[in-house]
Amino acid sequence: MNALMLAAVPAAALVAGLAYKARALTVSGAAAATVVGAAAFGLGGGLGAGALLVFFVTSSALSRWRRREKEALQFEKGGRRDAGQVLANGGVAAAALLIGLIVPGGAHGANLAFLAALAAANADTWATEIGAAIGGTPVSLRDFRPAPPGTSGAVSAAGTLAALAGALLPALFAPTRDILLVTLAGFAGSLIDTLLGATLQAQWRDPQNPARWTERRPGAAAPDRGLLAVNNDWVNFLCTLAAALIAILFAR
Structure with missing residues (x-):
């Protein structure tokens, strides 16, 4: 283990500990973030650390913005990220760096896959x-009809613009010639996330408001649409995986 990796582990643990203290992570989330962070810091260097920190800081801050309004939308999980959420959003990125270390000549593609996965997340x-906080009238990709704000698989103008801006931010850590590729790969991954949310993700009718869909399972009820095994973490994982593969496929 080289000196950078030795320094990366305590650095990642420190950041995860501070995030736990700030109530951005649960205990399991802090443990998973230490693993993902150590890979990013130790294998991705300064750019990897910067991209991961930008993702984590901005996403944590946004999850706190207008929290009360968003809690009423009944997302599957709250603002504190657990291990499942951390690995779903950062697991593919960390794995890309590890694979790049093993595969001869794979460093460039691995770095692009890492950044694309973070861009998608x-x-x-x-x-x-942002879409849930601002509101508006989303349109479901399931039937192309208006849907209540916060519905999985629905898109709005504000949410779509936010997705594009969110994909661009980690892409700025890529070489100049690859910024557009990483941005588009990340944006495409987010669209795949929305499509999976509209078709395969488990959703239930809100018992208090049957016109609204929720990701939270009421008791032991079977989902009213989607597959029980496909929750938000799986959708996020597939979103980041798709973005990483797109970046590798079109890498120059």
């Missing part, structure tokens, strides 16, 4: 948090 987070 950031785009999805910004779209959800």
